[in-house]
Amino acid sequence: MNICLLAVGKTDFNFVNTGTEEYFKRVKRYVNFDFRVIKDIKNSKNIDNSLQKQLEGEKIISNITNNDIIVLLDENGKEMNSKIFSGFIQKQMNNSVKNLVFIIGGAYGFSEEVYKRANYKISLSQMTFSHQIIRLIFAEQLYRAFSIINNEPYHHE
Amino acid sequence: MNICLLAVGKTDFNFVNTGTEEYFKRVKRYVNFDFRVIKDIKNSKNIDNSLQKQLEGEKIISNITNNDIIVLLDENGKEMNSKIFSGFIQKQMNNSVKNLVFIIGGAYGFSEEVYKRANYKISLSQMTFSHQIIRLIFAEQLYRAFSIINNEPYHHE
Numbered sequence: 001m002n003i004c005l006l007a008v009g010k011t012d013f014n015f016v017n018t019g020t021e022e023y024f025k026r027v028k029r030y031v032n033f034d035f036r037v038i039k040d041i042k043n044s045k046n047i048d049n050s051l052q053k054q055l056e057g058e059k060i061i062s063n064i065t066n067n068d069i070i071v072l073l074d075e076n077g078k079e080m081n082s083k084i085f086s087g088f089i090q091k092q093m094n095n096s097v098k099n100l101v102f103i104i105g106g107a108y109g110f111s112e113e114v115y116k117r118a119n120y121k122i123s124l125s126q127m128t129f130s131h132q133i134i135r136l137i138f139a140e141q142l143y144r145a146f147s148i149i150n151n152e153p154y155h156h157e
Numbered sequence: 158m159n160i161c162l163l164a165v166g167k168t169d170f171n172f173v174n175t176g177t178e179e180y181f182k183r184v185k186r187y188v189n190f191d192f193r194v195i196k197d198i199k200n201s202k203n204i205d206n207s208l209q210k211q212l213e214g215e216k217i218i219s220n221i222t223n224n225d226i227i228v229l230l231d232e233n234g235k236e237m238n239s240k241i242f243s244g245f246i247q248k249q250m251n252n253s254v255k256n257l258v259f260i261i262g263g264a265y266g267f268s269e270e271v272y273k274r275a276n277y278k279i280s281l282s283q284m285t286f287s288h289q290i291i292r293l294i295f296a297e298q299l300y301r302a303f304s305i306i307n308n309e310p311y312h313h314e
Contacts, residue, residue, distance in 0.1 A: 019172040133293070137286070
């Protein structure tokens with residue numbers, strides 16, 4: 001299985017890049033993993049939040065293919081604990097999913113079109129995190145999921 | 158009100174220090190804030206997990222005073238969204254709390270004594286995060302809480 005994280009917008013913080021790279025490097029020991037950043041639409045006087053979401057949504061759709069299994073990281077998604085999340089990933093492998101694509105939206109979230117295309121929505125917490133911090137949290141959870149799947153000691157209950 | 162974050166153990170990752178410093182700098186615009194690290198007990202053959210928790214618990218207790226209001230960041234605590242968390246902090250200020258102390262435990266969690274002393278337990282997510290990543294998440298949430306209390310635009314629903 002290939003796993004991809006698609007995220008909208010470059011991060012302003014170096015520590016987010018350093019941290020995600022650290023965990024993604026570890027993830028690549030277990031699975032083909034690819035992190036792709038989609039350029040965000042700059043907020044301007046001519047573009048309101050809803051148009052921004054719409055345009056970013058079009059870019060997201062153009063970056064995925066028909067057979068990809070799409071998982072939105074979305075605050076209205078299903079909350080899981082780390083063990084259930086690792087079970088979710090294991091299930092995709094068991095189902096012979098070829099490309100599992102996680103998507104982190106831009107500052108104003110996802111457009112209707114992206115919601116319609118999604119196969120799953122997962123929430124990492126009831127709390128709202130900046131869409132940059134979410135990358136870091138996701139990176140650590142993905143690494144933790146593979147350490148659980150492989151019975152390694154990183155995760156202890 | 159003074160807010161303190163007590164955490165057990167130095168972080169291995171520079172990006173965690175850089176990230177928490179960034180948010181704590183912002184938090185200090187709103188409130189007296191202090192971040193204190195308690196040296197952890199090194200895991201060794203002579204010390205099992207439960208003794209490690211016990212000894213770390215004694216250090217935690219010796220770092221707090223009788224009138225401090227103690228909030229454990231604990232995966233069995235109450236989950237809150239960011240707005241409810243900001244309301245929790247506002248309530249402590251309204252109650253004229255002098256010292257509000259958040260505590261992040263070591264790798265094996267808190268001892269019974271620490272649980273007994275705690276006033277509140279809050280969970281940041283159903284997911285398990287490394288106790289280092291928790292510092293970063295907490296730092297962003299504390300900043301977000303003050304931006305909500307002060308009606309600033311950082312948090313948008």
